[in-house]
Amino acid sequence: MLSTTDHAEPLGRREQNKVDTRHAIADAAFDLARSVGPGAITVDQIAGRAGVSRRTFFNYFRSAEDALxxxxxxxxxxxxxxxxxxxxxxxxxxxxxxxxxxxxxxxxxxxxxxxxxxxxxxxxxxxxxxxxxxxxxxxxxxxxxxxxxxxxxxxxxxxxxxxxxxxxxxxxxxxxxxxxxxxxxxxxxxxxxxxxxxxxxxxxxxxxxxxxxxxxxxx
Amino acid sequence: MLSTTDHAEPLGRREQNKVDTRHAIADAAFDLARSVGPGAITVDQIAGRAGVSRRTFFNYFRSAEDALxxxxxxxxxxxxxxxxxxxxxxxxxxxxxxxxxxxxxxxxxxxxxxxxxxxxxxxxxxxxxxxxxxxxxxxxxxxxxxxxxxxxxxxxxxxxxxxxxxxxxxxxxxxxxxxxxxxxxxxxxxxxxxxxxxxxxxxxxxxxxxxxxxxxxxx
DNA sequence: CGGGAAGTTGCACACCGTGCAACAAAGGCG
DNA sequence: CGCCTTTGTTGCACGGTGTGCAACTTCCCG
CATH class of the missing domain: 1.10.357.10 (Tetracycline Repressor, domain 2)
Incomplete structure (x- = not known):
């Protein structure tokens, strides 16, 4: 089974946090889209569920759809x-x-x-x-x-x-x-x-x- | 030369107005995009130049880009x-x-x-x-x-x-x-x-x- | 003409996207 | 370790977006 996470590069704390945050946001967005439909999600909801601020969301993605x-x-x-x-x-x-x-x-x-x-x-x-x-x-x-x-x-x-x-x-x-x-x-x-x-x-x-x-x- | 406007159907006042308005909005949007760049145009500008209200713009197009x-x-x-x-x-x-x-x-x-x-x-x-x-x-x-x-x-x-x-x-x-x-x-x-x-x-x-x-x- | 259908408009409201400055976490160095 | 720099997060403010709604105007048709 191919994995998307088997790059065995030693990441620093900084890099790892960014990867984790990005992942958390993407997952939160997908979960929300599944439950309430892709048209009904807001950035606030995604950010809240991912445990970051609204502003941080926009540091990672340009829009809610981009996170999907x-x-x-x-x-x-x-x-x-x-x-x-x-x-x-x-x-x-x-x-x-x-x-x-x-x-x-x-x-x-x-x-x-x-x-x-x-x-x-x-x-x-x-x-x-x-x-x-x-x-x-x-x-x-x-x-x-x-x-x-x-x-x-x-x-x-x-x-x-x-x-x-x-x-x-x-x-x-x-x-x-x-x-x-x-x-x-x-x-x-x-x-x-x-x-x-x-x-x-x-x-x-x-x-x-x-x-x-x-x-x-x-x- | 092919023309996009040679459908010789007799349009009522209503239909013709809609066609004209749509055309006016599209032209206004394109002109604006040419002059200030496609990233800098706002719906208000387009609507203003086309001679319709902001609200009417959204009756015809979902976004500024759509008008283009x-x-x-x-x-x-x-x-x-x-x-x-x-x-x-x-x-x-x-x-x-x-x-x-x-x-x-x-x-x-x-x-x-x-x-x-x-x-x-x-x-x-x-x-x-x-x-x-x-x-x-x-x-x-x-x-x-x-x-x-x-x-x-x-x-x-x-x-x-x-x-x-x-x-x-x-x-x-x-x-x-x-x-x-x-x-x-x-x-x-x-x-x-x-x-x-x-x-x-x-x-x-x-x-x-x-x-x-x-x-x-x-x- | 008169009345209903279709279209326009202003308004309100929630949400979007971003510059900015304050703050916090991570990494490097003596 | 303590300090400093670098990098990332956060709240805030502000202008722009997209839409429901109700009032108003225009068109069509009998």
Missing amino acids: TVRTDTFLELALEVFGQMPQDEPLFDSIVRSFSETTRMEGLSLHGELFRMADTNPDLLRAQLHAWERAETRIVGALRRRLGAAASDLYLSALVGCVLSCTKAAMRDWAASTPEAGDDSGKQLEARILASLTMLRDGFADPVAIDDGPPAGS | TVRTDTFLELALEVFGQMPQDEPLFDSIVRSFSETTRMEGLSLHGELFRMADTNPDLLRAQLHAWERAETRIVGALRRRLGAAASDLYLSALVGCVLSCTKAAMRDWAASTPEAGDDSGKQLEARILASLTMLRDGFADPVAIDDGPPAGS
Whole structure:
């Protein structure tokens, strides 16, 4: 199981406090959004539950919705990190598919689905999520540029990355919509969808690819 | 030249006033954003310049940034409309490419580039723009569903549309970045970029496609 | 004309986002 | 350890945002 907290760097008191506070705020925001709905939360509530002042909240996040995108950010950050560890001589698409597949094994995946569903009913949260994907796009373009060198044009790179992320997003959307209840193997189901959408992308969308959800339930 | 105002439907006084007011607000917002920067505008300023009350502004738009996405909305709406007029038996990708190509001939295209550049320096505006593309995505998925019937899965459709829009977005970004000054043929340059990115998409990003900017200057 | 439907406006109110200055905690150093 | 610097937290104030509501105006239609 991939963990988001296994960077074994010795943090000073200062750094650690900041990480903890950030975590506390993000958790408080998510809990509140779950209980009263993402549209009804206020910064005061989040700050109160996280045990910090309203002012401190704004030292960490620009808005209540931003505190809810932490999970999305770490997911995408993790995917980028995993991508960086792929062998350079592997075909590009294989690296990409494997990066996201690995990443779907991260902890707390079902909460991501919940977040996706929340965004369906709240414009501001949706915007924050879209922005998170956009930020990731920029970072990934940079990483790809380092891998591919100057051979690839800006247009090629940003179109490619945009498409890859669009496919992943579509996979997550479809997964979130079709698995409202988190099952044991929801990770597998997401993985299958990501594989399917990225395969369609590689084939230029000539044909739809069926989703292989693994062995039927009960076998 | 495509126009956004040639729907020859006889509007009543009520409808016409609303259209005019909406237009006035959008123009006021854009003018202000140009002069003082998109981050420095207030709703009061926009409302004042448009000749309506602050309260009325919020009857039309949810935020100052939303008033700036009208151009993006009409661009995408127009593309969808054009797409609807393509022959049903034409290959899908050809229809898509032609739809956007036609749409680049719309009026006031250079202002779109300006808007893209504004979004680079203003997170809220960027979010509003991303949201506009997202809304269009939903509408286009619906239109495609009607064209393709039940044969296509949800995942196929949303991945495809997401990719097409990502490519278009990448083309506009590249175009906006590379043509800070609006030239006579900036429409041609955008068209070439859209064609290139969508061609790469059709070929599964196997190879970068060069941008054909037309005959070199001076010929 | 007259009355109902639709739209605009001012007002009040809660909430947002930020500069600022006072305060507290952490880290470095002799 | 004591002192000082650096970094982070907090309260406060202030202007801006977004919305429910009720009064008012404009439009439409019989």
